[in-house]
Amino acid sequence: xxxxxxxxxxxxxxxxxxxxxxxxxxxxxxxxxxxxxxxxxxxxxxxxxxxxxxxxxxxxxxxxxxxxxxxxxxxxxxxxxxxxxxxxxxxxxxxxxxxxxxxxxxxxxxxxxxxxxxxxxxxxxxxxxxxxxxxxxxxxxxxxxxxxxxxxxxxxxxxxxxxxxxxxxxxxxxxxxxxxxxxxxxxxxxxxxxxxxxxxxxxxxx
Numbered sequence: 001x002x003x004x005x006x007x008x009x010x011x012x013x014x015x016x017x018x019x020x021x022x023x024x025x026x027x028x029x030x031x032x033x034x035x036x037x038x039x040x041x042x043x044x045x046x047x048x049x050x051x052x053x054x055x056x057x058x059x060x061x062x063x064x065x066x067x068x069x070x071x072x073x074x075x076x077x078x079x080x081x082x083x084x085x086x087x088x089x090x091x092x093x094x095x096x097x098x099x100x101x102x103x104x105x106x107x108x109x110x111x112x113x114x115x116x117x118x119x120x121x122x123x124x125x126x127x128x129x130x131x132x133x134x135x136x137x138x139x140x141x142x143x144x145x146x147x148x149x150x151x152x153x154x155x156x157x158x159x160x161x162x163x164x165x166x167x168x169x170x171x172x173x174x175x176x177x178x179x180x181x182x183x184x185x186x187x188x189x190x191x192x193x194x195x196x197x198x199x200x201x202x203x204x205x206x
Contacts, residue, residue, distance in 0.1 A: 003163050019085055052113055133156070145179075169186070
């Protein structure tokens with residue numbers, strides 16, 4: 001029998017707010033082939049995730065500029081225009097989260113996010129200040145799906161793993177939560193999330 005859920009943990013990017021680096025870069029590098037090359041070879045996912053792990057933007061930019069000096073302006077544009085990448089909130093998902101909080105559920109957040117850009121996101125989207133708290137990967141210098149970040153979140157917020165459900169758009173992060181003893185839901189949209197929560201006995205009004 002499934003343990004009763006007492007703690008609900010939300011991911012942020014692509015669950016509560018949109019994220020797409022192509023938004024500003026479609027203007028900065030208009031040619032799609034060149035832009036795709038840039039993200040595959042310069043400002044890559046692996047490069048960006050190190051900022052989520054706590055590396056400073058200064059270090060990150062210096063590293064790439066050393067390798068691609070002719071791309072300096074484009075490299076610096078990644079951080080400079082970051083706010084454009086988080087272009088909008090997923091209002092239906094936000095409504096679910098806020099409804100859960102208002103209904104008295106214990107809601108926290110666990111996110112792979114650079115420390116500074118997360119604080120900017122909170123100013124852009126004040127609903128990110130509503131849950132009881134958040135573990136930001138850049139603050140704790142750990143990233144999902146490493147087991148250690150789930151353990152850190154559990155200990156920081158006094159969660160019982162088996163009574164915790166985690167909501168994330170990344171299957172790897174969902175599996176990481178399960179490995180930590182949590183229950184977990186793969187987010188693909190608000191309607192499915194409501195149905196999945198209902199299956200766990202949690203009514204989400206939105």
